[in-house]
Amino acid sequence: MPSLLSLVTFLPIVGAAIVAALPERAAKSSALAVSVLAFLVSIPLWFQFDPNSAELFQLVEKMDWIPAFGVSYHVGIDGVSLLLILLTTVLTPIIVLAGFSGVDKNQRGYFALMLVLEGAMIGTFVALDTFLFYLFWELVLLPMYFLIGIWGGERRLYAAVKLFVYTIVGSLLMLVALIGLYVLHHQVEGTWTTDLGRLLALNIPYDTQLWMFACFALAFAIKVPMFPLHTWLPDAHVEAPTGGSVVLAGVMLKMGTYGFYRFAMPLFPEATMAFGPFLIALCVIGIVYGALVAMVQDDVKKLVAYSSVSHLGFVMLGLFALNPQGVAGSIYQMLNHGVSTGALFLLVGVLYERRHTRKIVDYGGLTKVVPLFAVAFMIVTLSSIGLPGTNGFVGEFMILLGAFQYAPIPTAIATTGVIFGATYMLWMFQRVMFGPLTNRANQTLTDLNAREIGYMAPLIVLIFVMGVFPQPFLDRINPSVNAFVARMEERFDGTPYLAAGGVPSWIGAASAAPAPAAAPHDDAPTHAAPPAHHAPAPDAASGAHGE
């Protein structure tokens, strides 16, 4: 009997094999059964996870996998991965249900790949071994590549290859840094291991941190995607089938931000501080640029895609604020974005299936013919804008609160992104939904059917639940966030770097000797806000939102 986490991870993958083995006509029902089962199996995670536990990672499983390399099968979850797993298992049945129409060829393949994708994404969220993480990280790419390449739109091949090549460039550089870390651990500690916990215990010299962080950050920033590495995203979104877009926006992009949170930042805290201002600048540019570009789009799906660039900029901004509010808000916003943008893509998919166009000018006045659809669209739009009472507000507010303490001016600029966000979303909504019903083809549009209501309803409920009762979610996020922030802070109050003699010279810059023990530490606070800035009590986040 496998234990719970492994079950949640591998059930969809095994299910995919079953779906692929069954005949084509059973594809829909079997895929739905598997995805619902996966969701049901994941529910006990919420209850078994104890937010008050002293253990950061729970439900841990660990066994040797490749002893010759010191690679282990090591999985476990903290509150952040718990919620991301649940987001994945909630979204997948919805995506499968949405795929009942619109997937016109080889449904078996489509659903099987979707389930493999689910398992692989869960795998990246549970992995506590860098080798295992990398394996799942790459495994995610393949099904997505096929989903876009086979079931995508006109320019699907271009989009699929672009996605693949962009991601793989980052991934392979990350692999080099990851192996570098693995080798460093061997040279310092004398044992080979890829275990995240043991790598975290390593004191990494400053110069080494810089190049390793750069490699990791590149891989994750491509996935997020951060400006200026975002150009694959609009193409992928526009060409992907609806289910592909939902999973891409809903979960896959979070793998990038999660990667920063779980790996790049805790492993290389000093480098995080050093790169922080630069990355924050990119976040702010991404927020404003994404919003402005979204505003001028004439294709609804592309508009939503660019809005993702902007929203994910907020998530990254919150992470780099490095204080409890910012980081917790950023994690919360990851979930929100998954729910709202996923819902937006589903709604765009509903329109596209009926009219086979996504051009804004082809629509107008839809409220009159499809009232239910209009209501759903309105709610999701407002959630995406961040209206109080919806989930988007909680996350964005916390991010801005946190980020303002750390970097007031960039945050002030980023705030314009919220305003632009309201502009482009509402303007789009107005052009699509209101006004005269000029286009004849739209007069015969049918409203949401029972199946569509069935898969939209849970998302709309989530939008309100997460907007009104964020506390249960934040309770699960906060212990992990506090540990994260504590780790970042602890590295700035006097932890010595490796003594000069202990550092193999290659690990630093190619020419230079290892960084002198004290120098980078003296530098660090000039890049960073002094620790005092982080001082607000760790429970400020829960305090601010408790009421």
Next chain:
Amino acid sequence: MIQIPALGDSLLLTSPSILVFCVALAIMLIEAWARPESKSIFWALGFGGLLAAGALTALVHGMAEGGVDAYAGMLRIDRYGVFFQVCAILAGLLSLLMSDGYLERIGVRVGEYYALVLFGVLGMMLMSAANDLMMVFIALEVMSIAMYVLCALKRGDPKSVESGFKYFILGAFSSGVMLYGISFVYGAIGSTSLQALTAWFAAGHDAASNSLVVVGGGLLIVGFGFKVASVPFHMWAPDVYQGAPTSVTALMASGVKAASFAAFGRVVLGAMGEDAASWHGALWWMSALTMIVGNLGALVQDDLKRVLAYSSIAHAGYLLMAFVSIGPGGLAHSPALGSLLFYMLSYTFMNAGAFAVLSMFTRDGKDDSRIERLAGLGHDHPWIAAGLSICLLSLAGIPPTMGFVGKFYLFSAALQAGERNLAIIGAISAALGVYYYIRPMIWMYMRDGHPAVTIDRRAAFAVALCSAVMLILGLVPGTALDWAQDSLLSLAG
């Protein structure tokens, strides 16, 4: 005091090679008298002979622990050599699996083919065990001459003849270069034995103090560079690989490469290893350029056979990375050699699997491996398409395949030795390479069509075997890793 081991021991230790030799001779004899309709016996003989040789090798592996000299030190039977012998036998077996049907389709059905393949494998096996520069040279010639003939086997096809001719001219030239190098080394130290060479370096000499050794060692590296198709000595590879019959290309790309790397490693890392610093710069550049040129070259090819030819150049670059990754601790403390062996094993499988699929693409008695021929393969023959995809993903180094574990191992060896920049060059060029490995998948799965492919059961078995190995050893590589690490000790010892 030279100790001459009993001839009986030598015979026993080399029994796999002797068996291969005898079977090859038997095939030639039977060929002379056999009736035309009984040709399938050659396949059975060749395949059975190689299988039996493989079984004998397992036996020798037990005896060879630590290494035993045979034939007065001309050969050294140790686990390092046995590892490469197994690679050569595997390459031979996989090539034979795709040969029979393929030869019939291209209209070349001659018994010599099997004899020549076996002679080629024999050369590879001897080369893996050669412990004297002269023996290296002789084994190289045994292998190469068989390959020259095999390349030109399709006498009616100008491309095949061009391939054989080109390979012969350049191969002969590079053999000459190598022989010239051997003569310089002999001039400097008075012996062609690798043991003597090791002893000479161990006595504190280095290349810098003896210009004869600089020239000799340099020419040896050039000669090996030709054989493994590393930049700048790679020019012959794409044309030769494309023109040769596909089953022969498969043997060349994996078997010949494995044997050449075996001798390359034994000479440069083993015998001249004490003085690694002298050769480091040259090998570093060879590795970096080979990775870059191989991957860039493959990007613009439209014929899959040429893609795989450039990919085999790129892989020579990855393997060469192990040569500069020995590090200060010496062979015994470096993962470099283990990664070389492991990667060679995985390369043998993934490469042969991809070629086995290509061997099914023939039209009117000719190869037809243009990439657009793959259109619709995923729909018409999902299992073959899946097998090819797995092999290509493994070549690209994407988990969970054996190719990924191999790259992980190679990169960790490089970083361990401080070759960060080389590892980054390798990663970037590998990332470029991913494009040409996923392109066939676009054709197979994302474009419509009905490929004109002949499903050949033996070749399909080879594809299935290779892709299964890629996946299984990608997920649980433990056994193969242990074997690779165990095998290098005899050289590092």
